[in-house]
Amino acid sequence: MWSVLRLCGLTVQIFTAGTVMTGEKGMKKALVSNKARILCFTLLVLALTGIVVTSQLASHAGAFGDSSIQSRAHRSPPTTSRTPTASTTPTTAAGTGTYFDHVVIIVMEDHGMIDICARNPPPCSSTNGDPYLAGLANSYGIGSQYLGVSHFSQADYIALLGGDTYGCVGYPCTPSSHANLVDRLEAAGLTWKGYMENQAVASGCDTNYNQPYTPEHNPFVFFTDITSSAARCSNVVLANPSGCAVTDCTLISDLNSASVPSFMWLTPNNCNNMHGYTGGCSASIPFGDAYLSGLVPNILNSTTFTTQRAALFVVFDEGNGYCPLNNSSEDCVYAAWAGRGAKSSFVTTNPYNHYSFTRTVETNWNLASLSTNDAVATAMTEFFTYTLPSVSFTYTPSNPGPLQTIQFTATAIGGIQPYSYTWDFGDGSTASGSTASHSYILPGTYTVAITVKDGAGQSASASKTVTVSVTLPPLP
Numbered sequence: 001m002w003s004v005l006r007l008c009g010l011t012v013q014i015f016t017a018g019t020v021m022t023g024e025k026g027m028k029k030a031l032v033s034n035k036a037r038i039l040c041f042t043l044l045v046l047a048l049t050g051i052v053v054t055s056q057l058a059s060h061a062g063a064f065g066d067s068s069i070q071s072r073a074h075r076s077p078p079t080t081s082r083t084p085t086a087s088t089t090p091t092t093a094a095g096t097g098t099y100f101d102h103v104v105i106i107v108m109e110d111h112g113m114i115d116i117c118a119r120n121p122p123p124c125s126s127t128n129g130d131p132y133l134a135g136l137a138n139s140y141g142i143g144s145q146y147l148g149v150s151h152f153s154q155a156d157y158i159a160l161l162g163g164d165t166y167g168c169v170g171y172p173c174t175p176s177s178h179a180n181l182v183d184r185l186e187a188a189g190l191t192w193k194g195y196m197e198n199q200a201v202a203s204g205c206d207t208n209y210n211q212p213y214t215p216e217h218n219p220f221v222f223f224t225d226i227t228s229s230a231a232r233c234s235n236v237v238l239a240n241p242s243g244c245a246v247t248d249c250t251l252i253s254d255l256n257s258a259s260v261p262s263f264m265w266l267t268p269n270n271c272n273n274m275h276g277y278t279g280g281c282s283a284s285i286p287f288g289d290a291y292l293s294g295l296v297p298n299i300l301n302s303t304t305f306t307t308q309r310a311a312l313f314v315v316f317d318e319g320n321g322y323c324p325l326n327n328s329s330e331d332c333v334y335a336a337w338a339g340r341g342a343k344s345s346f347v348t349t350n351p352y353n354h355y356s357f358t359r360t361v362e363t364n365w366n367l368a369s370l371s372t373n374d375a376v377a378t379a380m381t382e383f384f385t386y387t388l389p390s391v392s393f394t395y396t397p398s399n400p401g402p403l404q405t406i407q408f409t410a411t412a413i414g415g416i417q418p419y420s421y422t423w424d425f426g427d428g429s430t431a432s433g434s435t436a437s438h439s440y441i442l443p444g445t446y447t448v449a450i451t452v453k454d455g456a457g458q459s460a461s462a463s464k465t466v467t468v469s470v471t472l473p474p475l476p
Contacts, residue, residue, distance in 0.1 A: 095190065095262055096457040097364035099384040100311040100341055102304055104251075104264045105357070106295075107157065107217070108288060109275035112319020113144070113332040115285065120144050120324035122347045124334075129286035132293035136314065137336045141346035141383040144325045146335035147353040148318035153275075154216040156317035159354040161219040161265070163370030171216045177224045181263065181358065182232065184367040190262040194220045195239035195251045197269040202241065205233040211277045212269035220265075239266060247295040255302035255310075263361065300338060309416075309456070311339040311384070313357060325349060337383040348382055356380050389415030389460045391452040400468050402443055408436045408450075415454030424449040426466070440468045 095101055116133055117124035121142050126134035150156050154173055155165040162180040167173070185192050198213040199206040205227045207215050215221050218236070226232045239248040246252050251266055270276060272291040276283035296312070304310045316333040323332035335352065337343075355377035362369055362379075369375035393410040400406045412419045412434075423431040425438045426446035440446065449463040 097262075097309070098366075098388070098456060098458060099360075099364050099381060099386050100309045100339065101456075102260055102262055102264070102308060102310040103313065103361065103364070104255075104266065104299060104310070105160070105313045105315065106266045106268065106292075107160070107273070108268070108314065108316045108334075109153065109217075109270070109273040110283060110318060111274055111285065111316050111334070112322055113334055114322055114324050115320065116316070116334040117142075117324075122345075130289035132289045132296070133314070133334065133336075136292075136296065136338055137334070138345065140336060140338040140342045140344060141348070142334070142336045143352050143380070143383075144347060144349050145323065145330070145332055145351045146315070146356070147323075147351070148316070148331045148333050149354045151318055151321070151331070153317050154219075154222070156354055157217055157219040157267075158222050159373070160315075160357055162223065163355060163358045163374035168222075173216075173222065175222055175224050175227065179370055180219075180223045180226070181361060181367075181370070182220070182223070182226055184362065184370070185263055185365070188365055188367055190365060191259075192235060192263040193254065193261040193265070194218070194236040195248065195264065195266045196236060197239045197248065197267060197272065199236075199238055201238065203234050203237045205236055212271050212280055214270060217267045217270075217273070217275075235261075240269075246298055247291065252298050252302060255299060255304045257303075260304045260308075262365075296338070305339055309339075309341050311337060311341060313337055315354075315357065337380065341384050341386055343383055343385055346383060350378065350382065352378060352380055386416065386456065387414040389413065389419070389452055389454045389458055391421075391450055391460050391462050393448075393450050393462060393464070395448070395464070395466065399471075400440070400466070401471060402441060402468060403439050404468075405437050405439050406466070408438065408448065410434050410450045410452065412452040412454070412460075415452075415458055415460075416456050418455055420453045422451045422453075424451075440466075443468045443470050 113120070115128060116130055117137065118127045119125050121137060121144050124134040124137040124142060148156050149159045150165055152169060152171070154171050155168040158168055158173070159165050162176070162178060164178065166176045166178055182192055196206065196213060196218055199218070200208060200210055200213070205221045206213065206218070207221050207227070209215060220226050220236050237250055239250050241250065248266065251264065254260055254264070267273070268291065271281035272288060274283055274285060274288035281287065292314070296314070299305060299312055313335070315335040319331045319333040321329050321331050323330035325332060355373040356379065358370065358374040359377040360379045360381065361367065362374060363381060389412055391410055391412045393408055395406050395408045397404070397406065408423065410421050412421070419434070421432055421434050423436045425431070425448055427440060429438060431438065446466045446468065447463055448466050449461060451459055451461045453459040
């Protein structure tokens, strides 16, 4: 302030001198004095509002010959900085996933791709008596190189839920204390349920072999941290109690309820899953297809699947050791995704296996992997329409001054709506909304950051540097 007053004093001196001079020199002096008076007024306003004048003031002061003003005015402006970011952070909110909020897996038995689709898709052919499975794959998405991991059923089921076969090579396999998806789901605040056709109890861990139910197709009873917990065993329920009005009414009822599990596993009995058993039923493709045609539409038309982001995965545990894609001995099996968020008429030749399903669940909910198998597996995210959100923004004017209103406008793409926006202006101030206005009191360099969060809980950020400076009139 004192420097400004001294500069204003010089202005008065110049103005006084200018008034007693005549001729050309007097006119020039008067012109300079008028500019100096304008400068004086500007500096006083800035000083009174608390603004620190930058080196531009020093330059003007030096022009009037006051070195002390020049020295005091040459001060660095305050700088507010943040590390620029442009990232996407997965959500850990219970229930909300990146690609789906609920998933249902149905595991069928002992038929390869060539058995179900009669060829390498697309399209999946129904010539072997499975029009519903063929239509489901052709309407949604199927992988033409999805492989089973074992030619022993129980090992494949364990792999899907546990990320490893844990040495399982023949029924009955020794129960394991290893971690599984149930552990990961519960740790993240997610819910789960297993639905077993024809198990002997309404709810519980049924370890008894009683056709058409068999515990080797129930991976939950393989893990000791499930079987030793009454609470966890109560989440393994009978899918088809007597008196059901629809196929697997327990599952369908849950899908139409207000409290739907995040993760749902359905094991059909040995007739419906195309496995067959002696004295009961044959390994019939048409029989299993008819079963699915009565079940899957009720899943896809349920309240959960029509109003929320839910995905259905239909997969066979193992095939016949043949892959029509490359005419090899790889065990390619039918694996199809369906639901609101699944792509339509989609086929991929990218290689996947049962660990890819495990990895997809982990990726969707940001869960830790269970073993090196699922850790290195490729998640099947290409089957879904969802893309991660991104955000950018512009601001005007591009060279703002102190106390000048700056208009910020953000644009978000990807993800799912609605979006929420949070601004950080780098000076301790924040705002919300896709547009915001802000002004800075002090000149300086500020890092402005915008963070957007989409309807799936995924977020992305972007930042830019905004320079605020004082612009003074040019010297004559």
